[in-house]
Amino acid sequence: MLKGNPTKSASNLIRGAQLLLLPQFRPYILVPLLINLVLFIIITGYLIVNFNDAINGMLGFLPGWDWVKWLVNALLWILWPLFATLVMMIYGYTFNLMTNLIAAPFYGLLAEKIENHLIAAEIDSEPLKKMVPRTLIRELLKLWYFISRAFFLALLSLTLIWIPLLNIVVPFLWLLWGAWSMAIQYSDYPADNHKTPFKILRKWLAGEKLTSYSFGGLVMLASMIPIVNIFAMPVAVAGATVNWAERGKQECQQT
Secondary structure, X not given: OOOOOHHHHHHHHHHHHHHHOOHHHHHHHHHHHHHHHHHXXXXXXXXXXXXXXXXHHHHHOOOOOHHHHHHHXXXXXXXXXXXXXXXXXXXXXXXXXXXXXXXXXXXXXXXXXXXXXXXXXXXXXXXXHHHHHHHHHHHHHHHHHHHHHHHHHHHHXXXXXXXXXXXXXXXXXXXXXXXXXXXXXXXXXXXXXXXXXXXXXHHHHHHOHHHHXXXXXXXXXXXXXXOHHHXXXXXXXXXXHHHHHHHHHHHHHXX
16 A cells, blocks of 8 residues: 655645745755756757657657557547657756756755754754765766666666557656656755665655655656746755655654
């Protein structure tokens, strides 16, 4: 039986957004927002120019048999939105990946300040000159995890895409993977502040699948919406920190 509460994920994100409106947190989101804005202009511009070509390229991967072409044409009203969603998911995932890699130290600091506010105490702070290399190494660890698992998912997708009807599930598999990745990505900032091993963090999130997937899914959805995605990441950090302070910290320490 799947554990977790999807409504809790939405509540945590709302609380995270409310926290970021407090004056004491504004200095810690300024640099990440500027980074997001610059990358938004670059990545969104590339998406606009190449959107149709990307979808046509995905449709081109389908078998060229006559009956498959007929089926594709008959189901185009379903396939086009599915592949369009997949393209937007790749856009959101890429946007998250690049901004998080650059802004990781700032998000770690933001998570620290929010947790201090929530628990009314000071967690051990770390000088920025030490935090920057450590958080970058942690981001590379996560990046390797994401890329290695995505590679096997890509192999599975390349197999399924040649099987009629089953190929329709491919975008949904990637959406689930994207949601799981987002849950890990943002929950890791407060966890890393406590030097929580990456494996233990994943185990805790896997034990709360409904909460993790719903949280990651909401973040992924926000990342797919231009302009909204500029602000989605600080909100995701804050929402994940709320969840960590209330549940994750204690449960990970007990593992």
